Amino acid sequence: MDLEHHYRHKQHTFDAFCKRTIRNESANAFRQIRVQQDRFVSLSDLPEEGSEALATYDLYPWEYTSFPVGGDVILIKDDRLADALTALPQRFRDILLMYWFLELADREIGERLNLSRRTVNNRRQQAYELLKELMGGDANE
Structure with a gap:
């Protein structure tokens, strides 16, 4: 019984490790998205001079x-x-x-x-x- 208890303990420890890792990675992903959104500027918010610099025109x-x-x-x-x-x-x-x-x-x-x-x-x-x-x-x- 002691061996079975040891394997169950290892399984629970590994499960807890996986859950913690996934939780931390999701927190990192949300943090990164938040940072990108803070730096993001919508094209509609750009002044006309700024949007013209990003535009491309066909030349014939x-x-x-x-x-x-x-x-x-x-x-x-x-x-x-x-x-x-x-x-x-x-x-x-x-x-x-x-x-x-x-x-x-x-x-x-x-x-x-x-x-x-x-x-x-x-x-x-x-x-x-x-x-x-x-x-x-x-x-x-």
């Missing part, structure tokens, strides 16, 4: 005007800017596109177009002034 090729420059193609979404760039002479447009969108220095543009750095600089300034006139704006806009 027909929404852009493409400008081939050398071996690159530059896509412009703003129709007003695209129309003004289209109205520019090719020699001015290429220099502006390389400078602003390909971020090339005057020297690099000159090497690509076989022009001197000073010529590229002058044409870029002329193109910028002409672009301002075409867009009807101030240089600081």
